[in-house]
Amino acid sequence: MLLQEGLQVGFVPLRWLDLVDVAITAVLVYQGYRLIRGTIAVQVAVALLGLYAVNEVVRAVGLTTLSTIFGAVGDVFVLAVLILFAPEIRQALFLLGRNPIVRRLVTQPPRQKITDEVIGAIQEMSRDRVGSLIAFARSTGLRNYIESGTQIHADVERDLLTAIFFPNSPLHDGAVIVQGQKVEAARCILPVSDARSLDPHLGLRHRAAVGLTERTDAFVIVTSEETGKISVAENGRLDVGLSLAEVENRLLDAFSPDRREAAPGGTPEEAPPPPADATT
Structure with missing residues (x-):
């Protein structure tokens, strides 16, 4: 298979599938950053990454007590992420629902x-x-x-x-x-x-x-x-x-995404910018 084949970078074999994997991961990480950029979720994400780094250091050094504590925290890590990032996850799902392909399937x-x-x-x-x-x-x-x-x-x-x-x-x-x-x-x-x-x-x-x-x-x-x-x-x-x-x-x-009916006497016009009128 073409995706199973690859090239040799130094002494490291690199498959085309690996390149696709890295590209998709990069896109997902970038889109996730765009979603939380400018919100308090950025600080939360940095704090979580810091805790993860400390946990890895503790495990590498062999500090038993701290490893036990971090292990207990790790058991509820996924649940904590879901709670802390609930608004961002909800917004991501809304954006997914607005996708024309998804809308075509469910609307x-x-x-x-x-x-x-x-x-x-x-x-x-x-x-x-x-x-x-x-x-x-x-x-x-x-x-x-x-x-x-x-x-x-x-x-x-x-x-x-x-x-x-x-x-x-x-x-x-x-x-x-x-x-x-x-x-x-x-x-x-x-x-x-x-x-x-x-x-x-x-x-x-x-x-x-x-x-x-x-x-x-x-x-x-x-x-x-x-x-x-x-x-x-x-x-x-x-x-x-x-x-x-x-x-x-x-x-x-x-x-009806595929339907483009023209208004009587012409085609649909671009929506005008909102005028400055007061409404209730």
């Missing part, structure tokens, strides 16, 4: 009827300046956020969405989460983004939309109760002031 496109019902509701709420926040689950499950709200598990219908976000409705204050073919819950609590790149005038709805897409691969649509403008949040980015055609194309594209 099912919404039915056209669901898209039509959602766009109809968005059009009505935008026209009447009703604030709304609708999150669509993709490959990352949103169970924790669904459980924070009121369970509904109903079909996605225009009248249901507009009724939920009607200002006097007890369910209007929060997010609606659509998972699969159902409206799973309303009045859900979403994480709020603290990204400094966002317009400081943006309200909690828009920041919650961005916050959810920073932590998951959800697709979120927002309507502003002050301006009626429609926004879309995806992959930690917020695009404000989109047309209904653009929102529909973005929604279809989010669940």
Whole structure:
């Protein structure tokens, strides 16, 4: 086999498989460093590496008592790493879930009827300046956020969405989460983004939309109760002031990676940068 063959570096035989192994390891280490760079996890990683180095020195010297202590610590080392690096591990899994290949394998496109019902509701709420926040689950499950709200598990219908976000409705204050073919819950609590790149005038709805897409691969649509403008949040980015055609194309594209429908009268345009409008 080609991978089993190799070359001779001095007196050390080097297989092509070894080169592939080193290259993959280097990429994983680099990506891990990029993930924790600028966080407290860097200091934790350095401390753990220091303890590992001390442990190796103790074992080499033959200090029995210290070796026993480090051996006891080593038994729970993997568990400690999982606990200490839980946020970074979770972020890595979210990034993996956003990968187009993974998304293609686990994501099912919404039915056209669901898209039509959602766009109809968005059009009505935008026209009447009703604030709304609708999150669509993709490959990352949103169970924790669904459980924070009121369970509904109903079909996605225009009248249901507009009724939920009607200002006097007890369910209007929060997010609606659509998972699969159902409206799973309303009045859900979403994480709020603290990204400094966002317009400081943006309200909690828009920041919650961005916050959810920073932590998951959800697709979120927002309507502003002050301006009626429609926004879309995806992959930690917020695009404000989109047309209904653009929102529909973005929604279809989010669940059908191979589908690129042009808006009526032209092709989908690049999303414009967020304008400085205040929303709630």
